[in-house]
Amino acid sequence: MTSLSGALAAATITPPHIEYGQLSPLLVVFGAAVAGVLVEAFVPRERRRAFHLVIALGGLVAAFALIISVAATPSLFAHGSPGHVVAMGAVGVDGPTLFIQGTIVVLAFVSVLLIAESSHGVSPFAAQAAAVPGSAEEREGLLRGISHTEVYPLTLFAVGGMMLFPAANDLLTMFVALEVLSLPLYLLCGLARRRRLISQEAAMKYFLLGAFSSAFFLFGVAMLYGYSGSVSLSAIAAAAATNVSSATLLYAGIALVGIGLLFKIGAVPFQSWKPDVYQGAPTAVTALMASCTVVSAFGGLLRVFYVAFGQLTWDWRPAMWGVAILTMLAGAIIAITQTDVKRMLAYSSIAHGGFVLTAVVAATAAGLSASLFYLAVYGLTTIGAFAVVTLVRDPAGEANHLSKWAGLGKRSPWLAGVFAFFLLAFAGIPLTSGFAGKFAVFQAAAAGGALPLVIIGVLASAVAAFFYVRVIVLMFFSDPAPDGPTVVTPGLFTGAAVAVGAAATLVFGIAPEPLLALASHAAAHLFVR
């Protein structure tokens, strides 16, 4: 009987306290995703897209409004506190997190516009993903003009995971958020309408390599748990500060967790998935990945390395130096050899990840705010660039081979001009947001004692500028091929995406101060512990 009464006594559980208000942006996005699934279940096929657009875009707008209202709550930053830890220690709500979540929501809004583009009768997504490419069923599906509308709830789940990943205050929530953001992306990569074999291959590669790297991440979490007895980031930091014995578990944990996070960013030597996945995925999904996933992954990296390992900078900085150098140089150099515009942009995104890593290495508030600013402006430029890529088409689909882009400037000067502007922003030419971002990042890195990184960064930028300018020259100063691709008139959504990207690149290039001030205000107190 003693065991029974003991069991009864232990059966009382105090209900957990969840701060729904501060979690509301996340909950809205996940709620919109679930509503999307219900739309799939109950709404007839013809009207699904309209419902999905309203729910997805409305949900993202509501989430952005809620983020602003949470950031404006007076109690959040009262008395100089960096923020709150909510949901029983699982989620941290602080300045950098809110900035990153806001960035992700804005970028996701523009990406959903690209995903929803269906002018000229062509949606970028497969009619029947389960049909074998080249079969009669696929032909029937294409003739009927249907396309998978499950991409909207999948995108919203991915965006929810991306919003949670930098906000996760313990490594378990971070791991679950990593999987929540990754699984829909694996699926979305495989749903292209044209060139389905390449798309499925990209999905498989992304999936296998992603699962492999999250197993490494998880083993790192196990090591850190073994070292400190907890997976909460602040508990790990406290254990690292006090307990000097058996630190080998800690170092192994840092290394393995770092491997998992660097994979998501696409840093060398874990970058091999990026070119294939960016090339094979539907371009709208590539835009989503290149902007939102990179921002979210950097947010996670920043939180883990600044909070959990913030006192151990002597230990992880040298390795991060090496990774940053390799990433910048490899991304810039290999991009020179590329002949496919999406692969080229993928390698350029790897190089840009390296530039942000130089600010991460600084491990200061200035480094944090510079990274936040760079990620925001880079994300908008990237979406604009990929939106332009969707517009260059030939009868077989998108014309991604660079040889087909020859002479585009002579046939569609506006489009080529906008794309040239985006490429100049990637190269970091003054008066574009790319220059402001690079300036901020390199300044923070130099102030943080990483001057050699800045020198290598400038060199890598010069190398990268070479291939960007080469594409511009190709577009404007060579003759178009007689059977070359056409530039379709952008539909409303794609036009909006290009316009937002171009406007942001111009505005933040000419007047970056407001956004810079916002980023440094957000990063002033670093992360909540």
Place this chain on the structure above:
Amino acid sequence: MNAAHVLAASTVGAGAVVAFWILAVISVAAALGLVLAPRAVHGAVLLAVVMLSLAVLYGVAGAPFLAFVQIIVYTGAVLMLFLFVLMIVGVSAADSMRETIRGQRLAAGLAGIGLLVLLALVVGHAAIGPAAPAGSNYGVLNVQRLAQLIFTRYVFPFELTSALLITAALGAMVLAHRERTSPKPSQRDLARQRVRGDHPAPLPGPGVYARGDAADMPALLPDGTPSPLSLNPVMARRRGSAIRVPGPGVPAPLPPGEPGKDGGPDAEPDREGAHP
């Protein structure tokens, strides 16, 4: 002795050590078998062996609930799903053991040894001490304590995993569910098609011979050639089956009396581990 004493006793003492060493040897051997087995189905069964021995290890380590969840969910659901998909993908699909990237095996092996040495040094140096004294967490109240944690401190990731499950269900539907684009033919339509087609009569069954009567033995026509109508097309595509469907690229069948000899044109001569 009540249950608490039994449970506590199982986690200390010589019994636990013996159990650990036996299960460790079994699981490592099965893991090596998984990595080296040429056929994927053998690998799946060996993975089941690893999972079951890990389940017993969880029991010895004081996690009885986790042990049962490992058996029921991981081995019983997840691995069975693997086996189902393996059956659909192709049971006899054996890996070609030939390298496509030269030196990849060697490089992977060296990388593995390097990783093993590194991690062994870590774990060896780490001075992982003895187990803490088992508190109330490791007795009869194990499940209650787990429930307390899951529903208080870890309730947010718990709710978040629902997003994962919805995504998984949605993804499976999208990638694996073929929607009908035309109405399903009824029994009447199928019968009408059959009667108006080439073969109104039922198709011939497989052949029955002195040496074998398996379902993949073709029946023979009066002139000794195998009857393609008696073949199950799925089996006919399997490598190494007794059937060669006469057609382009496949030579004329062997004279009667020698069914089942392999050596058709699509058997690669440099495949190791191929089964006849």
Place this chain on the structure above:
Amino acid sequence: MIPGDYVALAVILFVIGAVGVLIRRNAMVIFMCIELMLNAVNLAFVAFARLHGTIDGQVIAFFVMVVAAAEVVVGLAILMAIFRSRRSASVDDANLLKY
């Protein structure tokens, strides 16, 4: 029980799984090796939980199982789609995307 032994076993299984992912060419077997790695991680969590006397590690192992189940569903759906298109599960045949 001796937690150090369990962790050593977990390390060995993890490395065997990692080498398996690098060596094998059948996508299903690669995926099974990844599952082996996840199982090894679970064992490490349980051992470390016993080391500290808490059961957070068991809860985390439980969550890892849930995540692995969802990942298996998505992964097998993708692999099945690939198999249907190519009639082959070998990752060497997936070579349309190159340098």
